[in-house]
Amino acid sequence: xxxxxxxxxxxxxxxxxxxxxxxxxxxxxxxxxxxxxxxxxxxxxxxxxxxxxxxxxxxxxxxxxxxxxxxxxxxxxxxxxxxxxxxxxxxxxxxxxxxxxxxxxxxxxxxxxxxxxxxxxxxxxxxxxxxxxxxxxxxxxxxxxxxxxxxxxxxxxxxxxxxxxxx
Amino acid sequence: xxxxxxxxxxxxxxxxxxxxxxxxxxxxxxxxxxxxxxxxxxxxxxxxxxxxxxxxxxxxxxxxxxxxxxxxxxxxxxxxxxxxxxxxxxxxxxxxxxxxxxxxxxxxxxxxxxxxxxxxxxxxxxxxxxxxxxxxxxxxxxxxxxxxxxxxxxxxxxxxxxxxxxx
Numbered sequence: 001x002x003x004x005x006x007x008x009x010x011x012x013x014x015x016x017x018x019x020x021x022x023x024x025x026x027x028x029x030x031x032x033x034x035x036x037x038x039x040x041x042x043x044x045x046x047x048x049x050x051x052x053x054x055x056x057x058x059x060x061x062x063x064x065x066x067x068x069x070x071x072x073x074x075x076x077x078x079x080x081x082x083x084x085x086x087x088x089x090x091x092x093x094x095x096x097x098x099x100x101x102x103x104x105x106x107x108x109x110x111x112x113x114x115x116x117x118x119x120x121x122x123x124x125x126x127x128x129x130x131x132x133x134x135x136x137x138x139x140x141x142x143x144x145x146x147x148x149x150x151x152x153x154x155x156x157x158x159x160x161x162x163x164x165x166x167x
Numbered sequence: 168x169x170x171x172x173x174x175x176x177x178x179x180x181x182x183x184x185x186x187x188x189x190x191x192x193x194x195x196x197x198x199x200x201x202x203x204x205x206x207x208x209x210x211x212x213x214x215x216x217x218x219x220x221x222x223x224x225x226x227x228x229x230x231x232x233x234x235x236x237x238x239x240x241x242x243x244x245x246x247x248x249x250x251x252x253x254x255x256x257x258x259x260x261x262x263x264x265x266x267x268x269x270x271x272x273x274x275x276x277x278x279x280x281x282x283x284x285x286x287x288x289x290x291x292x293x294x295x296x297x298x299x300x301x302x303x304x305x306x307x308x309x310x311x312x313x314x315x316x317x318x319x320x321x322x323x324x325x326x327x328x329x330x331x332x333x334x
Contacts, residue, residue, distance in 0.1 A: 020249045033250045043253055050254075051247035075249055080218035082187045082242055082259045083200045084324075086210055087217075092249045111323065111332035121324045122331070128317035141327025145320035146313055150295035153312035153320060156278065157251075157288045160308025164289070165278035 002062065003102055005109050008053030008073065013040040015070040016053060023094040027127060044075075051077045051091060054109050056102050064096065071096045074106045078117060087121040088114030103136070125153060169229065170269055172276050175220030175240065180207040182237040183220060190261040194294060211242075218244045218258060221276050223269050231263065238263045241273045245284060254288040255281030270303070292320060 008016065017037040024033045043050045056072035063069045072095035079089045090110050095103045114122050123145075126133050138144075145151045156164055175183065184204040191200045210217045223239035230236045239262035246256045257277050262270045281289050290312075293300050305311075312318045323331055 016249075024250060029250070035248075035250055035252050039252050040249075043247065050245055050252075051249075075247065077244075077246055078217055079244055079246065079256065080210065080242065080258055081202075082183075082207075082218075083191060083196070083202055085202050085206050085217075089246065091247055108331055108334065111328055112334070115328065115332050120328070121322055122328055124321050125318045126321050128319055134319075137321055137323075140323065140331055142321050142323040145322050147319060151292045151320050152295055152301075152314060153318050154291050154293050154304055154309050155288055155312050156304075156307065156309040161278055161282065161287070161289055164275055164307055165282050167275065167279070 001058075001099065001101060003056050003058050003071070003099070003105070005054055005056050005105060008044070008055045010041055010045040012053065012055050012070060012073075013037045013044070015055070015068065016040055016073055016075075018068075019070075019073055019094050019096070020092065022096065023092060027130070051075045052113075054106060054113075056095065056099070056106055058099070064098065068096070071099045072102050072106055074110050076110050076113065078119070079123065081121060084120055086117065086119040087123055088117065088119045090122060090124040093124070104140070107140070168225070168266065168268060170223050170225050170238070170266070170272070172221055172223050172272060175211070175222045177208055177212040179220065179222050179237060179240075180204045180211070182222070182235065183207055183240050183242075185235075186237075186240055186261050186263070187259065189263065190259060194297070218242045219280075221273060221280075223262065223266070223273055225266070231265065235263070238266045239269050239273055241277050243277050243280065245281075245286070246290065248288060251287050253284065253286040254290055255284065255286045257289060257291040260291070271307070274307070 024030045053075045074093045075091040079087045081087050181204050191197045220242045241260045242258040246254045248254050
């Protein structure tokens with residue numbers, strides 16, 4: 001399949017917002033999505049961006065029936081392990097269903113970007129019921145840090161975060 | 168107990184490296200720590216740092232029997248949720264055993280820094296056997312994203328990362 005992968009630019013935010021919504025539908029959490037195109041523009045494409053992105057694009061002749069040529073994306077940011085050092089975190093990896101084979105190339109690109117920046121780890125999360133994604137990641141040599149080492153993801157948000165921030 | 172919390176500077180890396188080692192002993196993974204003082208200096212205190220840090224310090228008269236006044240730290244970096252937007256990630260939270268009550272103040276400071284930057288989430292991980300830490304975090308209103316929502320932390324490193332990065 002013909003496609004290209006390139007760095008995301010401001011003008012991609014509309015399509016990233018669309019695909020983020022599609023991903024949340026797949027992951028059955030649409031009620032949790034509060035991010036908008038404008039948020040993505042501000043947070044990813046100002047000075048000191050909170051994330052970076054890459055876009056997978058197909059030629060016009062392969063556009064979807066809805067007219068889309070931007071058919072996949074990954075968001076990532078640089079992170080750190082105080083034991084292992086520089087790391088890259090893949091926040092999202094999404095490819096529209098009819099183009100699924102492209103996921104590998106997007107993930108490979110994130111790995112390349114990480115290695116070029118001196119990162120020794122690529123980290124991400126997967127939902128435990130999402131067996132096809134888990135199987136894909138395991139087939140790529142990734143391992144389940146939660147299952148193998150017992151790490152749990154923890155979060156503080158909303159009123160609890162406000163309370164915690166009280167001096 | 169008298170103590171102060173301030174932003175970490177280059178000169179703190181020796182103590183951060185010492186305490187990172189202490190933390191890894193507590194978490195029983197000393198064999199996994201490859202990071203050095205020099206790595207911390209380069210990765211946290213150059214242009215485009217991979218992390219930021221805060222240090223808890225006690226006055227000279229309360230120094231430890233080994234002579235330490237820097238007795239706790241937290242490392243953090245900014246991250247992103249494509250559903251919720253700006254987030255802050257707490258990579259490490261450590262306080263030397265005889266000063267344990269200070270952990271809350273360090274975590275509170277990370278929450279403050281996150282909120283000041285417009286973050287709506289504070290994320291981190293905890294080991295499932297570390298019941299005292301888990302209980303502390305839950306008492307602060309944090310929740311277990313892995314237990315409640317099924318998210319697993321995944322990783323690719325070493326030769327698998329090199330293979331994945333092959334175009």
